[in-house]
Amino acid sequence: MSIVEKIIRNNIRNLVPYSTARDEYSGEQAVFLDANENPFYTGVNRYPDPSQSKLKVKISQIKNISYERIFLGNGSDEAMDLLIRAFCEPGIDNVVSIKPTYGMYKVLADIHDTEFREVLLTGEYQLDKEALLKVADLNSTLLFINSPNNPTSNSFYHEDIVYLLDNFEGIVVLDEAYIDFSQQRSFMDSLDNYPNLVILQTFSKAWGMAGIRLGMAFASRDIISVMSRIKYPYNINKLTQKFALQKLDEESEKNAWVKMILEQRNILRLKLMKLEIVREVLPSDSNFLMVRFDQAKEIFNYLINRKIIVRDRSKAALCDGCLRITVGTEEENKALLKALQDYKS
Numbered sequence: 001m002s003i004v005e006k007i008i009r010n011n012i013r014n015l016v017p018y019s020t021a022r023d024e025y026s027g028e029q030a031v032f033l034d035a036n037e038n039p040f041y042t043g044v045n046r047y048p049d050p051s052q053s054k055l056k057v058k059i060s061q062i063k064n065i066s067y068e069r070i071f072l073g074n075g076s077d078e079a080m081d082l083l084i085r086a087f088c089e090p091g092i093d094n095v096v097s098i099k100p101t102y103g104m105y106k107v108l109a110d111i112h113d114t115e116f117r118e119v120l121l122t123g124e125y126q127l128d129k130e131a132l133l134k135v136a137d138l139n140s141t142l143l144f145i146n147s148p149n150n151p152t153s154n155s156f157y158h159e160d161i162v163y164l165l166d167n168f169e170g171i172v173v174l175d176e177a178y179i180d181f182s183q184q185r186s187f188m189d190s191l192d193n194y195p196n197l198v199i200l201q202t203f204s205k206a207w208g209m210a211g212i213r214l215g216m217a218f219a220s221r222d223i224i225s226v227m228s229r230i231k232y233p234y235n236i237n238k239l240t241q242k243f244a245l246q247k248l249d250e251e252s253e254k255n256a257w258v259k260m261i262l263e264q265r266n267i268l269r270l271k272l273m274k275l276e277i278v279r280e281v282l283p284s285d286s287n288f289l290m291v292r293f294d295q296a297k298e299i300f301n302y303l304i305n306r307k308i309i310v311r312d313r314s315k316a317a318l319c320d321g322c323l324r325i326t327v328g329t330e331e332e333n334k335a336l337l338k339a340l341q342d343y344k345s
């Protein structure tokens with residue numbers, strides 16, 4: 001039995017998806033009297049392509065994966081939501097994940113009345129793979145892992161992720177939101193080996209398009225087909241599709257940004273480590289730094305007064321005293337360093 005057959009919710013298996021007017025006719029030149037739109041041209045008076053064909057063709061070339069194995073969502077958050085919706089029976093199934101990690105996994109599980117079983121990372125912020133398998137039971141349908149991990153900023157060992165893919169009995173959702181900044185290679189090349197693997201990536205980070213809300217999921221045709229059947233019909237709006245299509249032609253710009261951000265990250269880390277108020281800067285494999293201070297809360301408030309906004313992560317597990325700082329432009333990073341140098345406790 002395929003993994004999808006094994007864990008899909010009954011109501012989703014039996015669902016008759018909504019069929020849009022644009023599903024029935026996809027040509028471009030026609031008299032469209034089928035969708036109750038306003039016929040007067042505004043640029044956006046027509047509904048967008050529900051299957052985002054042009055965008056997927058382009059992404060399939062960039063990512064070297066077939067069109068049918070791509071799902072596009074209103075941010076990768078949408079893909080996470082749909083995976084839980086499809087594969088977790090509310091009140092019965094559970095999701096396994098790590099702690100600390102990206103907060104939306106738990107929020108989405110809570111929304112779907114799905115138990116969220118968290119396993120603390122090790123002291124080195126790595127996966128406790130045996131503990132993750134141990135908390136799983138027959139109702140553990142999804143395992144969420146984020147590598148590089150937000151907020152700890154490090155990547156997990158490749159072989160630990162492989163171990164979980166080999167041994168976890170449900171679907172492993174590997175969130176690679178920060179993969180463009182990482183030294184580790186993506187698992188995209190392993191998709192063929194693992195029918196239980198879903199990879200999430202996003203245009204919100206390295207690609208510089210957080211404002212258009214566009215995320216990707218890559219997986220087997222079976223899994224992508226389930227997600228596509230249950231999504232909102234027009235989940236990616238026309239402006240987003242148009243903007244992304246243009247930007248995808250500029251991959252070299254994205255690569256240049258990544259290079260600059262990584263250079264800045266390394267400079268910022270070294271300079272932060274020299275400050276007396278900084279206890280530690282965790283090694284980062286992403287575009288942000290976890291910085292441990294003796295007086296995190298005070299420094300957080302002080303920075304706000306200086307109009308420099310960072311994220312207080314001092315309450316997260318294993319992150320006591322830590323502020324999460326996104327790497328900015330050279331000027332922004334200099335402003336941050338200057339403010340921290342000026343800080344008097």
Ligand SMILES: Cc1ncc(COP(=O)(O)O)c(C=O)c1O
Binds near residue numbers: 215
């Ligand atoms: C690990 C991780 N995944 C996903 C997201 C959100 O991605 P998107 O903007 O595509 O919804 C974030 C945002 O901070 C994140 O840290």
